[in-house]
Amino acid sequence: MKIIILKENLSKGLNIISRIVSTRGSLEVLSNILIKTEKGRVCLSATNLEVGINYMVGAKVEEGGAITIPARLFSELVNSLPGEKITLELEGDTLHIKSDNYQSNIKGISADEFPLIPEIKTNQIFEIKSSELKEAINLVGFAAAADDTRPVLAGVYMKIDGSKITLATTDSYRLAEKVINISNGKAKKTEIIIPAKTLMELSRILGELAEDSLVKVYLSDSQILFEADGLDFISRLIEGQFPNYTQIIPESSDTVARVPKDELLSAVKIASLFARENANSIKISVKAKGFLEVDSGGSQIGDNKAKIKIDVSGKDGEVSFNGKYIIDALNAIRENEVSLAISGKLNPGVIKTIKDKNYIYIIMPLRN
């Protein structure tokens, strides 16, 4: 193998794939990335057995070949090299890396030992603009369960039905749902669950690609593939039945407030400083005459109250939520205003975006 490649391109490729690499694990080759020539280009691959990723990078391929080398060392080296062009040349299992006045040798492991990343490009189920997929993941991903106690809750539920795709997550304390419309839509009805951590990694990677990239999505029995701009991103699916969550979405609420997002975010963050010792419980009071109060409640260290002017429909209302759950949603929402609907102390609260009618976020109340 002999390749001449722009440092900028190699560096971008390594940045895209290298967070997938296993950092702990028994199989040494999993902490390596695979470098492989393919049709006059270079394919960089990484896998942690949960996710596999291939990313194609343009290069001048003088001689074909393949090798795996330690991801971290190689990324740090490439990012540190000052030159513009890098030459990679394989001799046995040693990769020679030359750039200007630098000459490095890194010992690799044969490409044969690298796990195969499966090819599943037969059953395309839909395609979608990269920016839309990224936003949908960001709006629901954070609400999945952080641990695997109930594996399905650590995933993003995805229901494909005609031209509508519904993404939903819940950790049983809150629920996020986002519906997206696909343009080329005639997908047959499918329900799957994808690990949320994996999708959040995909969202990060889509942020590195061009905003208007088109993502093609393929499905096999146990895996899903996202393909875009030289990227193949394959994740395992989670088996099991996602809870029927639609029943907990309130049909109406007693009190509906239209709230400036940044003001609410700031007030809840400040109240959270004082609520740490108190399970992060934050009291929200909506007054029909036009304001909302965020109250940390009393604690050993002190307390905080903030008052925000808002538009209200319905009656006065009051309820306590975990402040973190409000912050998570407001951090993900990009609109300037949100609607906050509550129905007394014992019922879930609902946050919705205003322009985008296809997003809903439900928070269970805390009982004090």
Next chain:
Amino acid sequence: MKIIILKENLSKGLNIISRIVSTRGSLEVLSNILIKTEKGRVCLSATNLEVGINYMVGAKVEEGGAITIPARLFSELVNSLPGEKITLELEGDTLHIKSDNYQSNIKGISADEFPLIPEIKTNQIFEIKSSELKEAINLVGFAAAADDTRPVLAGVYMKIDGSKITLATTDSYRLAEKVINISNGKAKKTEIIIPAKTLMELSRILGELAEDSLVKVYLSDSQILFEADGLDFISRLIEGQFPNYTQIIPESSDTVARVPKDELLSAVKIASLFARENANSIKISVKAKGFLEVDSGGSQIGDNKAKIKIDVSGKDGEVSFNGKYIIDALNAIRENEVSLAISGKLNPGVIKTIKDKNYIYIIMPLRN
């Protein structure tokens, strides 16, 4: 106490003092800062018993008083508040903090319980421009010992003699010395040792003040005070005798190279990636015909060589150093070129700045 203060000023003051606050420790009041009105201004104080710091902030003082409150909570609150002005009002031991639509209450501890920061403004020993003191600290501070095995080595040795002040540090593997001239100089001969961590904190704080501030330095038997721009920074001194280091400064060297600093820094950083498993040993070879080679040496993972064009006087030379020690010095030096002098494999190497004739850095060789 009732104070109206600009958020920006309070925030800056808290940023300056709050890194001194004890984060672990048995005495609860040490994790607090003291807020005290003084002559129509507000004095913010923090101490960890090693260092004490007072910083004066302008404010509208409507009623005098003093209280200590938790540093971390108060800093986070002030930094998060969106308003421009903050009102602080004391009622019993509770501080009320009001800003626009926010109202917080923080429980404090009586100011009487806060340790007294001693007043030692009688014996001024010299004054110096803030930017010069900061640079001198940065050029020597990193070479002090990181632990207290030999307490004097964890300090910066300071010798004041007439108009010359010498700062020196050594962890016994390397040595840094910087001489500064003071303008108003007639200080009597004094030798002291100041904890290096403390001085590095002072350097960070001086970076927050105006570049052309003048720092006045006062001395008592066991403490030193740096005063500048509303800041009083008091540190304990380290007792003991600093080693007589001048004898290890080589009088001449066999090989002297003039090296572009950024190129050498980059080459040593890259070699260090490969030298991790090998005690970070980096081989430097200087060739009289005009180049310098940086070599990581071989290791299990691979190796790296870089070649830099340089001006040389003297003969060929070769020596191994701990790469970290070279990186530390080059990171602190702001000139574009440095001189690197070596005398074979068994003698110390010397790095000097070129324009500034008053800095010298010695590194002991590694024997491979």
